Amino acid sequence: MDRTQGTRSLAGLLVIWGLTRLALLLFVFKVLVFPGPDVTSDVSVIYQGWYEVLRTGTFPLDDVTWQYPPAAALPILSPALLFFLDYAQAFFVLACLADLVVLALLLYAGLRPGRSVRGAWVWVVGVPLLGPTVYARYDVMVTAVAVAALLAGQRHPRLMGALAGFGAMLKVWPVLLLIGAVRRRAWAAATVTAGALAALFALAMPGAFAFLTFQRDRGTEVESLGALVFHVARHYGWDGQVLLNYGSVEFLGPYVDVVSSAALALTGMAFGWLLLWRLMASRFLSHTLADAAFVAVLMFTTTSRVISPQYMVWLVGLAAVCLCFPRSGMRLPAGLVLAASFVTVLEFPLWFSHVVASDALGITLLFLRNGLLVLATLTAARTLWRSTVPRPTTKAPFPSHPARTEETPVSS
Structure with a gap:
């Protein structure tokens, strides 16, 4: 009976995946129209423009919207594999394949003994909550690399490190997957892979690291946590502007640099907390690697100057890996990320005009989405700390009976 129920549950999961992904494809292929601004223009205009430049053997040196590590050229060029489709169509199909x-x-991880398919359900449900934006950005491809890295981590640290290094050269953030790695082989493999790719691109294509300057000069994007300051301030006389800048809609004007610096300071504090956790942690369980990666990416996403909708794909993917482990304590943070994903599709693309206008609806959506992310970050960090850092023992003021002072030391 249990086997029959398991088969039905698996069949239901696959059916839901198929139906929801068909809907996403219909939206990006414009068979159906999704409300709000067209999210596919990034592929048909920006990505395809980069594709034409990259084909000539150089990076887009004069395009400040190119803000990605050099290996990002690979997903941008990948639609050439499906030469029988036009660029945008091929990209959407490849994004679906990455999904x-x-x-x-x-499923492979969740169906193993001692694991759970709950993680697969998180992915199946979480991706469509974000709407067609998922298939109109290359982040789902990076997330596939990150998920593979984490699932390989426990048994194959070198493979995990190589995948994390490759992912970091695609979009930087996968380097955070290593925060919970205890074997030096993972770090060594990541360093060698990232270094080899960096050297290869630097020698083969001009402008491989121009993205560093473009990233440095970014401001405060309208969906970020810090942007809430200006959304509210606009109602009290702040005379700044909302403009398309460095490829995203950002606030420009008085005190923007202060808020951007504060966001960087928060990111630095997050890094400090992670470093302290790594020094204090001594209890590393089967799910700790995934939990730590989830917490690290949550921290850096929430404190970032930019929280684009596609960033949520990373969090859904990492939350799904955590929930493949039944003993992971990340169920509540994962639920909060799913809730934030649903609010994200409301603020972009559905009611993005209200966000740009800083009206009551737009501000409410951002407070709700960013509040959910802050809450998810705090609860996830607390759970990780409590599950890995042993509590200090206090000595009794008077000698107590040996039978009542037994304590098993935690092994690292």
Whole structure:
């Protein structure tokens, strides 16, 4: 009976994946129209423009919207594999295939003894909550690499490190997957992989690291946590502007640099907390690697000067990996991320005009989405600390009976 129920549950999961992904494809192929601004223009205009430049053997040196590590050229060039489709159509199909790869990895991990398919359900439900934006950005491809890295981490640290290093050269953030790695082989493999790719691109294509300057000069994007200051301030006489800047809609004007610096300071504090946790932690369980990666990416996403909708794909993917482990304590943070994903599709693209206008609806949506992310970050960090850092023992003021002072030391 249990086997029959398990088969039905798996069949239901696959059916839901198929139906929801068909809907996403219909939206990006414009068979159906999703409300709000067209999210596919990034592919058909920006990505395809980069594609034409990259084909000539150089990076887009004069385009400040190119803000990615050099290996990002690979997903931008990948639609050439499906030469029988036009660029945008090929990209959407490949994004869907990356989505399928993530599902396959989560099912493979979740169906093993002592694991859970709950992670696969998180992915199946979480991705469509974000709407068609998921298939109109290359972040789902990076997330597939990150999920593969985390699931390989426990048994194959070198493979995990190589995948994390490759992911970092795609979009930087996968380097955070290593925060909970206890084996030096993972760090060594990541360093060698990232270094080899960096050297290869630097020698083969001009402008491989121009993205560093472009990233440095970014301001405060309208969906970020710090942007809430200006959304409210606009109602009290702040005379700044909302403009398309460095590829995103940002606030420009008085005190923007102060808020941007504060966001960087928060990110630095997050890094300090992670470093302290790494020094204090001594109890590393099977799920600690995934939990630590989830916490690290949550921290850096929430404190970032930019919280684009596609960033939520990273969090959904990492939350799904955590929930492949039944003993992981990340159920509540994962639920909060799913809730934040639903609010994200409301603020972009559905009611993005209200966000840009800083009206009551736009501000409410941002407070809700960013509040959920802050709450998810705090609860996830607290859970990680309590599950890995042993509590200090206090000595009794008077000698007590040996039978009542037994304590088993925690092994690292």
